[in-house]
Amino acid sequence: MKAKTTTVANFSIQYLQFLNENSKPTQEFPSFATPENLLALYRDLSMVRVLDNKAVNLQRTGKMGTYPSARGQEAVGVGMGSAMEKTDIFCPYYRDQATLLVRGMNMAEYFSYWGGDERGSDYKTPHMKHDFPNCVPIAGQLLHAAGIAYALKYRKEKRAVLTICGDGGTSKGDFYEAINVAGAWQLPVVFVVNNNQWAISVPRSIQTGSQTIAQKAIAGGFEGLQVDGNDVIAVKYAVAEALQKARDGGGPTLIEAVTFRLADHTTADDAKRYVPADAIKTAWEVEPIARLGYYLEAQGLWSKEKEAELQKELSEKIDAIVQEYVNMPPQKPTAMFDYLYEKLPHDLKSQYEELAGGA
């Protein structure tokens, strides 16, 4: 016997793309996608790749600690960063150099973070003064973002919070708790999931039984959208729309950006141990920077000569960043006491003096 039921809920998940794997438009581009803006996005994407390559080199030569490259995922972060207003707030996870670059962070400061210096989280860029630092315990930042969003809503400010986690992060309790409260309280927060297919060595296929990650938003009572994470136009469009919706009081959105991690999880990982070689090869064929580059070339906006010029310019930029980074004077050892509380409590004075005395 099969009992009768009635449908009480339905859902569908939409997929968004403007520029496909063959560098061909699949629909009319949004108004921001002018030649000038697309060229600027291309330059930002290229800068991220140069930055990551340099950082990995620095790590391999002992000048930086463990570093997470964003290779292959540059369009996610560039799209996000360029969709934000200065007055929005960003809660990163730890692979957000693309967003931070576009948002205006000093990249020497960014390098100093992975170089083992807390000052890398003391963002000096004025409009970033309330952004959160990197969040190493997975998915915690999503709840911080929800709390910040509540404060903005409480003060009736027309601002929104942008936050992000990886595909692995969507298995965490904190992810579900954040989705749940964001939907229950209609918070002005946009959750991006960087689905780069790998949580260190665990592939997306065994991370969750859900058909899409975007649909996890349905459980929170709000919209989940899947976008081609290698299409910077789609990412920027989706994030910008979602942020505006949040600022206008329309509540949260989850955007699953589908991409591929073309690097090791971090410099402490060896992806060759678990990512099939043919999967990497296929993924390179659809990577975000070449995709936009070929489109620009086909439009007569780019060329091999222009590419060479750009690489030379970026090479000079990165050299200046590295110089600033390696020449940063180290903190005094007693700095480890200076920011524990607003004022150092009496019971720590003798320990401070011991360290200051050169113990």
Added chain:
Amino acid sequence: MSQITLIEAINQALAYEMAKDDSVVVLGEDIGVNGGVFRATVGLHEKFGSERVLDTPLAESMIAGLAIGMAAQGLKPVAEFQFEGFIYPAVDHIVNHAARLRNRTRGRLHCPVVFRAPWGGGIHAPEHHSDSNEVLFAHTPGLRVVIPSSPARAYGLLLAAIRDPDPVVFFEPKRIYRFVKQEVPDNGEALPLDKCFIIREGSDITLVTWGAMIKETMEAADQLAKQGVSAEVIDVASIKPLDMDTILHSVEKTGRCVIIHEAPLTCGVGAEISAQLGERGLLSLLAPIKRVAGYDTVMPYYKLEKYYMPSTARILKGIQQTMEHA
């Protein structure tokens, strides 16, 4: 002036500060319409509304994470965990984030949150509702840990905790929520967050304790007085940072010390106090330091609870051993 209980003093402090400072918000499970399962937040929802008194979804990690985000934005959240036994999902956020936000950002961001919870045993509660887990937080740099033991100190210490720019774990001894009534003027006066309170002066022995154990410790002191032994009773109150100067000064005077706490003996806060007394007060001591504490067992389910918690008799036995030491 009316006399109020410890839980009413908590409520009075919250109402005072919320009226004075509209950046103060309270959040937790059942704290709004219901006024909290112990009525700590009764009346606040009517007075201040749903935007400042938040009935949250059921998720402790979320409560802590939200509070951190709010605090970094300049709100002053007072987050409730319904019982101390439910704080564990929030420990990730309390230890990894609240305690470190100022440090990690070199002061750019900071975290003025109060994490409060009913704490300790003795009310015949269900399992997991009777623990004393203060040492976990006392061991975490960047936090403050405060445990009031009277209505007046609950009022003054909670005000101080809310006003403090750094995260405070505020544990309320639920066994004495309604034990005693006191006059507590609603004058908004805070107490210091880094001082012990000498609540009974004496000259023969120093009794160091906190929370609900104040009750049994004071009873022991009364019994001792009948025997001609004068006990000084110190309410630690601020577990972190610890005011060892007050304790050392007292032991210098009396030469003997018994530390009493409900939490399990091994690695409890009593061990820290004892270690510091040994390092800095050894030459004052006429007898070994004695700790009277919960056994190193899981807090038993309530039928056996009274055998676990240090009774007045057990405290007196510990004192007797200390006094008789040649």
